[in-house]
Amino acid sequence: MARRLPAVRFERGLRLILKAPPHIQSVPVIHEHLVIGRLEDGPPFFLEYLQGGVTRWVCPSFLDSALRKKILAQLREEMRRQETPPSYMTVMDLSGDSEAEAYKVREDFHARV
Numbered sequence: 001m002a003r004r005l006p007a008v009r010f011e012r013g014l015r016l017i018l019k020a021p022p023h024i025q026s027v028p029v030i031h032e033h034l035v036i037g038r039l040e041d042g043p044p045f046f047l048e049y050l051q052g053g054v055t056r057w058v059c060p061s062f063l064d065s066a067l068r069k070k071i072l073a074q075l076r077e078e079m080r081r082q083e084t085p086p087s088y089m090t091v092m093d094l095s096g097d098s099e100a101e102a103y104k105v106r107e108d109f110h111a112r113v
Helices: 065-083 099-110
Strands: 010-017 028-040 042-049 057-060 088-091
Touching: 010 099, 028 065, 028 099, 042 065, 042 099, 057 065, 065 099
Parallel strands: 010 088
Antiparallel strands: 010 028, 028 042, 042 057
16 A cells, blocks of 8 residues: 655745856756745745756755655656746846855745744
8 A cells, every 4th residue: 555645835935047067058047946834734845957867955854766756756847837937036147146145045045934
């Protein structure tokens, strides 16, 4: 019998549009998603998802592989399903700004977890 995974709710998100580093010539910009969410049983989590599939997770409790896949699939589906970002997601175009500015924005957002 498969175990039931807890429901996921995204509370706050930030989509950064960044200038691609010089070594990546195939795309001019990269989309990075920073999301704060919560599992139905309470613990909040922070997810940093780069368009190439790289993820970074921060959560006070262990998120096993099945749960991480569920959260990421739900985020991808919500982003793909809508013409505009979900209501919890703010979009910031930093493609003309320095990497230092993008770093500051990431750190400020991460501090909210």
